[in-house]
Amino acid sequence: MTSASAIPAPQDILPDPDAQTIEAALVGAPNCGKTALFNAMTGATQKVGNYSGVTVERKVGIATTPSGRKFSVIDLPGTHSLRARSPDEEVTRDVLLGQRPGERVPDMLLAVADATNLRGALRLVNELKKVGLPIVLILNMIDIARHRGLQIDHEALSAELGIPVIPATAVRRGGLDALWEVVDPMLEAGLPERRPSTWQAPSSHDLRIAMREAERLVTAHVVQPPAPDTASARIDRVVLHPVAGPLILLGILFLMFQAVFSWAAPFMDAIDAVFGWLGALVAQVVPAGLVQSFLADGIVAGIGSVIIFLPQILFTFLFILLLEDFGYMARAAFLMDRVMGKAGLNGRAFIPLLSSFACAIPGIMAARVIDNRRDRLTTILVAPLMTCSARIPVYTLIIAAFIPNVKVFGGLSLQGLVMFGLYAAGVFSVLIVAFVARYVFAREERNAPLMLDLPDYKMPRPRNIALGLYQRARVFLRRAGTVIFWAMVVIWALSTFPQPPEGATQPAINYSLAAMIGKAVAPILAPLGFNWQIAVALVPGMAAREVAVAGLATVYAVSGEGGLIHTLAGQWSLATALALLAWYIFAPQCISTLAVIRREAGSAKWMWVAVVYMFALAYLAAFATYQIAAALGAG
């Protein structure tokens, strides 16, 4: 870090753990505005990664005080208590107690409290004081508290607690001035040495004492107006209404589908056009041959087939971030808890599964909101069964080729009904697999209860949303992009080599390794009614579902999907087509999803569990479909 002549890229200012910079840790309950405070303190210098060995997000950034002093800030996972109850909370406890290998102990703690609700934060501070680090208590969202008529005597609180207590508003310009005024001199004077920790997990008796003490402090130093009818309470009366509530939720879902499928389309077309143009450019500039084929078919088409999903993913995340910031997520979990509970899932699993209609990758990442590990794992494992957008090209192709475009039941399109049936099959398989998983994996574990805060509603902050989207986009492009990129390179090589001999009469791919693999695999797939051409298409289709369409086009050596539809209709039996649809409901044909499962579940074991159970279901479903259809005369 030298002079600030240019804005450095975030990764260039990665705080070195060995550096002699001061590290301050933000600690506080979820929903206390900790992340907004972190964003306000560190801005674009954030680096988001994972703690080693776990999938808990690790966020660090550099804060610069008005006097130019720099120190690093780590945003520890939100916690109500140091009594770690989830993997996230364990990280917070271990970092603070210096029990996390490879992670430095922070030099000071910035305890964050929601000023409108001090009791819980005061109890947490009571625990934090035992850790032995210097503490500053930040009364965040002080503007909202004042607006509601709360008067907090922060100086008296500070005297009683023996630590600085500072009112702040993370989301307002100048809202951190008071914080800097205290922190700057503290850093200037040098922080005291860390004292040995005397923290022990509190018993319910200890908790009662701490709660009473917090209650006493609030009674003594906070003047509260008599029970205000807050805006949140008024909104909740509508949003959590037994009839209106579920209808509003449905409306939001509908809007989200619209966004993901319609609003994202022009952006996707634009990306497609750019990559098409790039491919054409490569074809013009580079002479025909292996290099051109590698660049145009391997690299450009490969990267393009990944990036095309970015708009859908960003739209999904835009909705999720907005709903999260607004405070609606907890309400959705409240409304859906009973329904999800029937399938052995937690109410909080609703949103991740919803996102999986766009793409299982953001869905699996959104499962982080589930604090119970078993529920989170189950959600991660079933999310890929939801009908993601990558299945749409395959479904559309086969339906167009084999399902007659007729009206049934007085005006309903048969093709539309089949599409709807495929979506419904995805949802039902999610519920059934989750139900089964509950008994197979975790019989001995207790059913995790739903206990969640319904935080006050807040206006989403554009800056927070933008930062969130930027981080998701980066993660998606970096992680999923590299995996698919290499897969495409391998697939290109497999379907290109060995090259056809001189005077070859068949399409080039028939001489390639991909064809050899296809023919080798074909006997296994024969009971499903799949021929070797399907097997060949499924080989690249393992990397990403929609690639199978391109694979089929290559194998049948036709151009344009209209041509492919006629070819397929002439070559396959109806039973084969239906079996392939059934296969696609279940088959885990997406390397990036598997990579994300591996990352989010924390071990390769769960990825293999997903691969095995999904292939097993795919094989069984396709087998049953083909055999039954063939027996009925469609073979």
Place this chain on the structure above:
Amino acid sequence: MMANPEKIEACSALPLGQCRRGFKGKLVSVSPVATQGGFDAEELERRLLELGFIEGASVQILHEGPFGRDPIAVRVNDTTVALRRHEAMAILAE
């Protein structure tokens, strides 16, 4: 509506898990008995305490879930917490 095998000891106090929307009262005790699911009694007690359910707190049932009136949204002092009736049985209020 909800079969409850557990005995109610306090004379006028009701388990919160049996109360309907609109119930408003004071929390008398947090005393989980060994539950059939969820956590063990001590852990449930600690979690409830951490959410603010402590003797003397004011409690009010604001909302009920749309299906089977479960879970419930409870105003406890200055916060709103969602929990299932099953766990709310551990909370006695009057």
